Every structure is written in C-alpha cells, then in structure tokens.
Amino acid sequence: MISIYLRKINIWYLSSFLISIAVAIPIVTVFSSFFDSTSNYSDIIKNTFLYDYLLNSFSLLFGVLFLTFIIGVSSAYLVSFYKFTGSNFFKWALILSFAVPAYIYAYSLTAFFENYGTAFTILKNLFGEGDYNSKIPKFDGMIGAIVAISFSLFGYVYVLTRASFHYQSQNLIELGKNLGFNKQKSFFKIILPSARPAIVAGLSLVAMETLSDFGSVSFFGISTLTTGIYNAWISFDDLALANQLSFYLLIFILGLFVLENLSRKKAQYHSPTRGGFKKKALTTLHGYKALLAFSFCFSIFFISFLFPVLQMLYWTIIFPKHLIDLDLISLFSNTIILVFLSSFVLISFAFISNYGNRLSRSKFLEILTTFSISGYAIPGIILAVAFITFISWFDKNIVSFFDIKNIKSIFIGSILGLVIVYFIRFYSLASNGIKSGYLKISYSIDESAYLLGYSKFKTFKNIHIPYLKNSILLIGILISIEVIKELPITLIMRPFNFETFATQAYIYASQDLLEAAAAPSLFLILIASFFILITSRYILKD
Amino acid sequence: MPKNFLEIENVTFAASDKNKVNNVSLNIENEGDIICLLGPSGIGKTTILRTIAGLEKIQSGKISLKNKTISSKDVHVEPENRNISLAFQDNSLFPHYNVLQNIQFGAERNKKKKKDLTINEVIKFLHLDHVKDKFPHQISSGEAQRAALARALLSKPDLLLLDEPLSNVDQSFKEEIQVKLKQVLTDLKITTIIVTHDSYEAFYLGSKCGIILDSQLKQFDDPYNVYHFPNSVEVVNFLNRGILVPAKVTGENSLENKDLGTINGNFTKHYPKGSDVQLLLQPEDLEHDDQSNLKLEVVDRKFRGTNFIYTLKTGSNLLIPVFVHSHHMHQHEVDEKFGIKRPINIDHIVCF
Numbered sequence: 001m002i003s004i005y006l007r008k009i010n011i012w013y014l015s016s017f018l019i020s021i022a023v024a025i026p027i028v029t030v031f032s033s034f035f036d037s038t039s040n041y042s043d044i045i046k047n048t049f050l051y052d053y054l055l056n057s058f059s060l061l062f063g064v065l066f067l068t069f070i071i072g073v074s075s076a077y078l079v080s081f082y083k084f085t086g087s088n089f090f091k092w093a094l095i096l097s098f099a100v101p102a103y104i105y106a107y108s109l110t111a112f113f114e115n116y117g118t119a120f121t122i123l124k125n126l127f128g129e130g131d132y133n134s135k136i137p138k139f140d141g142m143i144g145a146i147v148a149i150s151f152s153l154f155g156y157v158y159v160l161t162r163a164s165f166h167y168q169s170q171n172l173i174e175l176g177k178n179l180g181f182n183k184q185k186s187f188f189k190i191i192l193p194s195a196r197p198a199i200v201a202g203l204s205l206v207a208m209e210t211l212s213d214f215g216s217v218s219f220f221g222i223s224t225l226t227t228g229i230y231n232a233w234i235s236f237d238d239l240a241l242a243n244q245l246s247f248y249l250l251i252f253i254l255g256l257f258v259l260e261n262l263s264r265k266k267a268q269y270h271s272p273t274r275g276g277f278k279k280k281a282l283t284t285l286h287g288y289k290a291l292l293a294f295s296f297c298f299s300i301f302f303i304s305f306l307f308p309v310l311q312m313l314y315w316t317i318i319f320p321k322h323l324i325d326l327d328l329i330s331l332f333s334n335t336i337i338l339v340f341l342s343s344f345v346l347i348s349f350a351f352i353s354n355y356g357n358r359l360s361r362s363k364f365l366e367i368l369t370t371f372s373i374s375g376y377a378i379p380g381i382i383l384a385v386a387f388i389t390f391i392s393w394f395d396k397n398i399v400s401f402f403d404i405k406n407i408k409s410i411f412i413g414s415i416l417g418l419v420i421v422y423f424i425r426f427y428s429l430a431s432n433g434i435k436s437g438y439l440k441i442s443y444s445i446d447e448s449a450y451l452l453g454y455s456k457f458k459t460f461k462n463i464h465i466p467y468l469k470n471s472i473l474l475i476g477i478l479i480s481i482e483v484i485k486e487l488p489i490t491l492i493m494r495p496f497n498f499e500t501f502a503t504q505a506y507i508y509a510s511q512d513l514l515e516a517a518a519a520p521s522l523f524l525i526l527i528a529s530f531f532i533l534i535t536s537r538y539i540l541k542d
Numbered sequence: 543m544p545k546n547f548l549e550i551e552n553v554t555f556a557a558s559d560k561n562k563v564n565n566v567s568l569n570i571e572n573e574g575d576i577i578c579l580l581g582p583s584g585i586g587k588t589t590i591l592r593t594i595a596g597l598e599k600i601q602s603g604k605i606s607l608k609n610k611t612i613s614s615k616d617v618h619v620e621p622e623n624r625n626i627s628l629a630f631q632d633n634s635l636f637p638h639y640n641v642l643q644n645i646q647f648g649a650e651r652n653k654k655k656k657k658d659l660t661i662n663e664v665i666k667f668l669h670l671d672h673v674k675d676k677f678p679h680q681i682s683s684g685e686a687q688r689a690a691l692a693r694a695l696l697s698k699p700d701l702l703l704l705d706e707p708l709s710n711v712d713q714s715f716k717e718e719i720q721v722k723l724k725q726v727l728t729d730l731k732i733t734t735i736i737v738t739h740d741s742y743e744a745f746y747l748g749s750k751c752g753i754i755l756d757s758q759l760k761q762f763d764d765p766y767n768v769y770h771f772p773n774s775v776e777v778v779n780f781l782n783r784g785i786l787v788p789a790k791v792t793g794e795n796s797l798e799n800k801d802l803g804t805i806n807g808n809f810t811k812h813y814p815k816g817s818d819v820q821l822l823l824q825p826e827d828l829e830h831d832d833q834s835n836l837k838l839e840v841v842d843r844k845f846r847g848t849n850f851i852y853t854l855k856t857g858s859n860l861l862i863p864v865f866v867h868s869h870h871m872h873q874h875e876v877d878e879k880f881g882i883k884r885p886i887n888i889d890h891i892v893c894f
Contacts, residue, residue: 444634447597448690450621451628452697453651467638 012456016356016365019349023372023427026386030246049223057211057224063146064153064210065203071150072157073199075300080165083282084290090297092536097304098155099528101485103215104505104521105148108308109139111315111514118311145220149210151304157202164198165191204259211249212379214488219509225249229381239389246382309525315518322516331520335484335500342422342483343476350430354438355460373428380425380489387421388412418493425489426479437471477535484528547573547733548701553603557589566759568752574731578748580741582780585754587737591703594735595628596621607701627699631706633686635678641689642674648693658730664692667722669715683710695726702734708743720746741781745769753777771810775894784824786894787860791817797891801856803836807888819893825851825863831883838882840874854880
C-alpha cells in the first residue's frame with residue numbers, strides 16, 4: 001500500500017503539499033496556542049470584557065444579517081423578475097457597493113450625521129440657521145456599525161441570490177401559476193425556498209466578514225472579539241491571549257464555514273439542467289409600481305455607493321489642503337505593488353497546488369487543501385497575529401538553534417511578511433477560482449496532451465494556462481479588490497512608513513481627522529470601482 | 543525474447559475493483575495489424591486501452607511494445623514517452639483551439655517521421671472541411687469524435703488506440719469512414735487496437751477480435767471464427783445472433799431435436815452418440831420452404847432492408863430466428879404458418 005502512495009509523489013504533489021501546509025500554519029498556531037499560559041490581563045478579560053465582546057459580536061452579527069438579508073434579497077428579486085426604468089443599470093450598479101469598505105462607510109456616516117456635519121450644513125443652506133443637531137439622527141455605536149457593515153456587505157447576498165433567481169427556470173414559475181398561486185404565494189412558496197442555499201451562502205460570507213471586521217467597529221468604539229484580539233496584542237502585548245480569543249472566534253467562524261459549505265452542496269441540487277431550463281419572461285412594471293421599484297433600487301444604490309463617494313468627494317473638495325498634502329504617488333505605487341505582488345504569488349501558487357492535486361488525485365491532498373483554504377474564514381487580524389506568533393516561535397526555537405541571526409525583521413514589518421499573510425488570507429479565493437476553472441477541463445484533455453507527447457509541465461504551460469487565462473484575469477482582479485480594501489493585515493504587517501490608501505485613511509480617521517481621511521478613501525473607492533466594473537460581467541454571470 | 547509487435551502477458555487491467563479484466567494475454571504479431579475488442583458497456587474495454595497507453599498502472603504481468611517493456615510491476619513508461627495515441631470516446635479536443643489547430647497538434651508530433659498522410663487528406667476523408675475553423679463547443683459530438691480521430695492518426699504513433707471511434711458518427715458517413723479508415727491504417731501500417739460494441743464494425747475492421755465478458759478475455763480469434771465458432775455460451779449470448787436449442791447426438795454427423803427433427807452437418811467437436819447437447823442455431827442455418835411439412839408459427843417479423851428476420855415458435859415454445867431474403871416472393875404474417883426446409887443441413891455444428 002505504501003508503495004502505491006509513494007508512486008504518486010512527484011514534484012507537483014510535493015509542491016501542492018508544501019503550499020497547503022504553509023497556508024495551514026496560522027490555523028494550527030491558533031489551535032495550538034490555546035493552552036499557552038497568558039498574563040494577568042487574561043483573567044481580567046475573562047471576568048469582565050469577554051461577556052461584552054461576545055454580546056457585542058452577536059448583536060452586530062444578527063443586526064447585519066437581518067439588514068443584508070432584507071436589502072440583498074429584495075433588490076435581487078426586483079432586478080431578476082421585473083423590468084422597469086433603470087433595472088438593467090441597477091443589475092451591475094448595485095455591486096459597486098463592494099468598492100466601499102465598511103470602515104470608509106463608517107467615516108461617511110459619521111461625517112454626514114455628526115453635529116455640524118454635512119447634513120447640518122445642507123439643512124442650514126436650505127433653511128437658514130437653526131437647531132438642527134438635535135433633530136438629525138445619529139448613526140454611531142452599534143447602530144452605526146450595523147448600518148456601515150450591512151451596506152458594504154449586502155453585495156454578497158445580492159450577487160448570489162440574483163444568480164440563483166436568474167437561473168430559476170420559468171417552468172418553476174409556471175408551475176406555481178398552474179397550482180393557482182398568486183404572486184406573494186409564488187414568492188414565499190417557490191422562489192424564495194429554491195434560492196435558499198444561495199441566500200444562506202451569501203449570509204454566511206456576510207457573517208464571516210462581519211465577525212472579522214476591525215476597521216468600522218474600532219472606529220465606532222465597539223468592543224467585539226476582533227477588537228479584543230487587537231487590544232490583547234497591541235495594548236497588553238499578550239500574544240497568547242490574543243490567540244485564545246482568536247480560537248473562540250475561529251470556532252464560531254468555522255461553524256459558519258461548515259454551514260456555508262453544506263448549503264453550497266445543496267445549491268448544486270438546484271442548478272438548472274439543460275433540458276429543464278427555460279428562460280424567464282420578465283414582468284414589465286408600469287406607473288407607480290415602476291416608480292416604487294426604481295425608488296427602492298436607487299435608494300440602495302445611493303445609500304451604499306453614491307452617499308459615501310459624494311461625502312468623501314465633498315470633503316476632498318472643501319478641504320483641498322489634505323489632498324495636496326497627500327503623497328498620492330507613493331500611496332498609489334504602494335497599493336499597486338501590493339496588488340501585483342499578491343495577485344502574482346497567489347495565482348502562481350494556487351495554480352501549482354491545483355495542478356498537483358489534479359495530477360495526484362490524492363484524497364489526502366484534497367482534504368489538506370480544504371483545511372488550509374479555511375484561512376479565508378479567519379479574520380485578517382488573527383492571521384497576522386498567528387503569523388507573528390509562528391515567526392517568533394520559529395526564530396526562538398529553530399533559527400537560534402542553528403546560531404543564525406534572527407529572522408524576525410525579514411518577515412515582520414516587511415513587504416514579504418505582508419504578502420505572505422495576504423497569501424494565507426486570500427488563498428481560498430485564488431485556489432477556489434483556479435479549481436472551478438479546472439473543473440471545466442476534463443481529465444481526458446490532459447491525457448490527450450500526454451499522448452501527443454506533452455510532458456506534465458508542457459501540458460500545464462501550453463494547454464492549461466492558455467485555457468484558463470480568463471479565469472486567471474478574473475481571479476487576479478478579485479484579489480486586487482480585496483487587497484486594496486484590506487485593512488488590519490496591512491496595518492499590522494506593513495513596513496515602517498509604508499502606507500496604502502487603506503492605512504492612510506484609517507490613520508487619519510483614528511486621529512479624528514475624518515476630512516483628511518476623505519481623499520485616500522475616495523481614491524480607494526475609485527480604484528476598487530474600476531476593478532469591479534471590469535469584472536462585473538463575470539460576477540453577475542456566476 | 544518477445545517477437546510480437548505488442549505482447550500482453552497475464553495483465554490484470556483494473557481502473558477500480560468493479561471495473562476489472564483479469565489475467566489477459568494477447569499478442570499483436572505484426573506491425574500494421576488491426577485488432578478489435580468487443581464487449582458490453584462498462585466491462586473494462588476502455589481500461590485496457592488506457593493501461594496500454596500508460597494512463598493506468600499495472601500491478602502484475604507485462605506489456606511490451608516493439609520488444610521493449612512499457613508496463614510491468616516495476617516499469618512504467620510515462621504516456622508521453624510511449625508514442626502511443628489514444629482517441630477517446632468522449633470529446634477530448636482542446637477547447638480553446640479550433641478544430642484545425644487541434645488536428646495540427648497531432649501533426650506536430652513525430653515531425654521527423656516521413657509524412658504519408660497530410661492534414662488536408664485527413665480532413666477530407668473524415669468530412670471535417672466545413673468545421674475546421676470552428677471551436678469544439680460549436681461542433682457536434684460526431685464531428686468532435688472525427689476531429690480527435692484525425693489528430694490521433696496524424697500523430698503517426700507506433701500504436702493507435704481507438705475507443706469507440708465512430709460511435710457518435712452519423713450512419714450516413716459511418717460505412718464510408720470505416721472503409722477509408724481501414725485503407726489508411728493498412729496503407730500506413732499503423733498498428734491499431736479498436737474498442738467497440740458494434741460487432742459489424744469489429745468484424746470489418748479487425749483482423750482479429752477479442753470478446754471481453756465477465757471480467758475475462760473470452761475469445762481472441764479472427765472475426766469469422768468468433769462468429770461461426772464461438773467458444774462459449776457467453777460469447778453466443780453476447781453476439782446475440784442465434785439461439786441454443788436442446789438436441790441429442792444421433793450419429794457421427796447428425797443430431798435430433800424434438801421440434802425440428804434430424805439435423806445433419808459436421809461437428810466442430812466430438813460428442814459421443816446419445817449425448818444431450820445445446821445446439822447453436824443461427825438465423826442463416828434454416829431455410830424457408832413453403833412446401834415443407836415442417837411448419838412453425840410466426841410470432842414476429844422484422845424488416846431489415848436486405849432481409850426479413852422471422853421469429854418462429856416451435857411446439858416446445860422455443861423461439862427460433864430465420865433469415866429470408868427481402869426479395870422473397872411473398873411475406874408471412876404473424877400467426878401464419880411458416881415452412882422450414884427438411885432435412886436440415888448445417889455446414890458446421892457448434893454444440894455446448
């Protein structure tokens with residue numbers, strides 16, 4: 001038996017194995033440090049703040065899930081089943097919300113509704129002086145965080161639900177009519193249940209992102225598990241406690257991850273078959289119904305995208321000094337360097353690993369890969385902490401043993417370390433993308449190439465890469481969008497004096513200089529929007 | 543020292559525990575020979591081809607090509623180094639290249655070998671002219687199959703393996719392509735193994751046919767012998783061209799059936815007088831004769847263009863198929879009586 005396994009091992013198998021192991025290290029580190037001793041601070045935390053952390057995390061989670069469900073499903077339903085003025089525009093315009101990270105949304109929210117903020121100025125200009133501050137609602141604290149995160153994340157629910165609605169067969173709708181169902185009954189009995197796996201998948205992604213959010217909760221001063229981890233590490237220098245808190249969060253997130261995986265499996269059950277799929281006939285809306293549908297979609301588009309963009313643009317214009325002070329070239333080049341390096345490394349390694357799995361067809365490798373890509377479910381802050389923990393351990397126990405100078409400076413506070421943690425964080429995005437591309441290539445294609453005299457490498461280079469070039473481009477752009485928006489990893493791992501648009505915006509905002517945060521935030525949104533527009537065709541298709 | 547072009551010695555072909563063909567030994571004696579493997583779906587025919595091509599490994603036995611071991615327990619020459627081409631049954635064209643580019647991949651292999659066949663010739667004889675600029679997803683499965691066949695042919699392999707090469711090809715082209723394919727393979731001396739479940743295709747293309755049943759190579763012989771001298775009841779049932787009727791051996795060259803009476807002919811094997819045997823009766827063994835006093839009831843009639851196949855019921859409820867030329871003067875309807883010429887003479891008597 002052993003010889004059969006040994007036969008499978010070749011350079012591709014080994015590469016795939018090593019990549020999966022490398023990606024899995026932070027997860028293992030978090031688990032293994034659970035029993036490490038911690039400082040006195042841990043007892044204080046456990047007796048006092050832990051309850052708050054958990055309660056706030058749950059409150060935030062349920063608030064965001066509720067809001068994203070309502071916004072995501074209703075907007076997806078309207079653009080998928082009805083034709084009205086602007087419906088085709090909203091199909092793709094609604095995904096632009098992906099370009100606005102929750103923390104920038106939070107800045108906009110505060111900037112607009114705060115005392116003497118933008119809302120106040122608008123009212124003053126319209127109606128003259130008055131005591132408007134008391135009448136303007138305040139979106140701060142938990143409510144602010146729920147609104148900010150919901151409007152920046154509802155896109156996950158929207159995209160997946162819309163895809164599910166899009167592929168719902170007309171036969172299914174006609175079946176409802178045949179059974180005498182009215183529109184409401186059809187929606188609740190047929191349309192919604194058959195899109196359930198997609199909705200659950202979208203909500204699971206929202207849940208994972210919410211639990212790992214750092215920028216907006218720290219801005220609103222809410223203590224969640226994520227901010228607790230950051231404080232344990234930064235304020236009290238207690239890595240072990242940070243890891244223990246990470247462990248709690250990880251268990252919760254892994255539960256959601258399993259749920260999401262299970263729902264995806266069911267989603268395949270609902271995929272259309274060639275014979276049974278009949279394209280839907282859209283219902284054209286007229287009169288007040290068309291106006292209502294338009295108003296609803298426009299409101300969501302306005303609130304989720306135009307509002308933060310206009311707010312940031314307004315401040316950038318009225319405070320030009322901050323724009324002039326901004327080292328735009330350096331911020332832009334730093335952001336782009338990270339985007340290109342990360343995309344290149346992620347795609348290359350994901351490609352090699354997937355090809356290794358494909359060649360070996362090893363169950364063991366498959367399981368290892370699945371385990372390692374769960375890194376996506378782990379908040380960036382945990383990954384960064386786990387990586388530093390691992391490097392410290394490695395430096396102390398392995399490197400010093402060989403009497404080599406410490407390697408911490410190579411991996412911590414360097415672009416290399418930053419790209420490695422990005423790699424671990426976004427590996428599942430790259431790996432799943434390449435994997436779904438590979439699923440479209442039957443094994444007999446590879447075998448045909450071998451039988452035409454192509455080696456494994458030549459098959460990879462001449463057949464697979466050209467075939468998957470569109471998938472590679474799409475994955476590269478999706479990674480770019482994530483890297484541009486990413487905050488906690490960049491904040492923790494970046495070299496000294498190395499700023500991106502995201503970290504620059506955060507630094508200003510954390511110093512209460514929201515008007516200065518506007519310009520980098522605006523550039524971040526514009527670059528991310530540019531990438532989203534390039535990929536919108538693919539995102540909406542899948 | 544092996545002298546055959548291809549030698550397969552005691553190899554068990556197994557893609558999985560279910561899909562297995564045990565302990566196969568067969569040889570292809572000369573370069574340019576064509577053999578066909580016949581068997582029901584899912585029996586492991588494709589696994590045999592994949593193993594010979596090097597896509598599956600073997601745990602026992604040995605496969606040698608041109609006196610060189612290519613597969614054994616300890617040796618496994620990688621598929622890209624075997625110079626063996628396999629045209630898969632399903633679509634294995636590279637999806638991002640058009641038909642012509644796909645075919646050119648074949649021509650690029652063995653560039654140094656003398657080209658006796660050009661791309662244009664292959665495209666023409668396989669009727670691919672109108673699709674050569676199209677991509678695989680734009681053509682029919684039959685066209686894709688022919689394109690894969692063209693690519694494999696042009697690669698000038700030492701051994702060509704064809705897995706159901708014409709199964710999706712339109713009936714209107716099929717016979718023409720079969721004729722041309724045989725001509726090309728013979729002219730270019732391309733040694734070929736063809737897997738099919740179409741016995742007519744196998745009998746036409748192959749100089750030898752192997753019948754795979756019950757995880758075994760049951761018979762490996764020339765097509766005439768496989769048809770006329772099947773070596774087991776399983777082969778008879780698989781070919782489905784005749785039935786077995788009970789009979790008693792009555793002499794050196796005769797036997798007796800309760801319903802049909804005396805049957806004369808040459809036994810292919812010796813059976814002692816008085817033995818109870820199962821006689822193989824094939825549709826062409828019995829002759830129609832309206833004047834005969836041996837009348838059987840017609841229970842079915844199939845028109846097959848060149849002939850009718852009547853299914854006749856005997857007194858013991860046996861159902862016997864009989865061929866009648868389709869230009870026969872008159873037809874018999876179901877439930878009518880149908881005369882069989884007596885005495886019944888069969889050229890060779892096959893019994894089990």
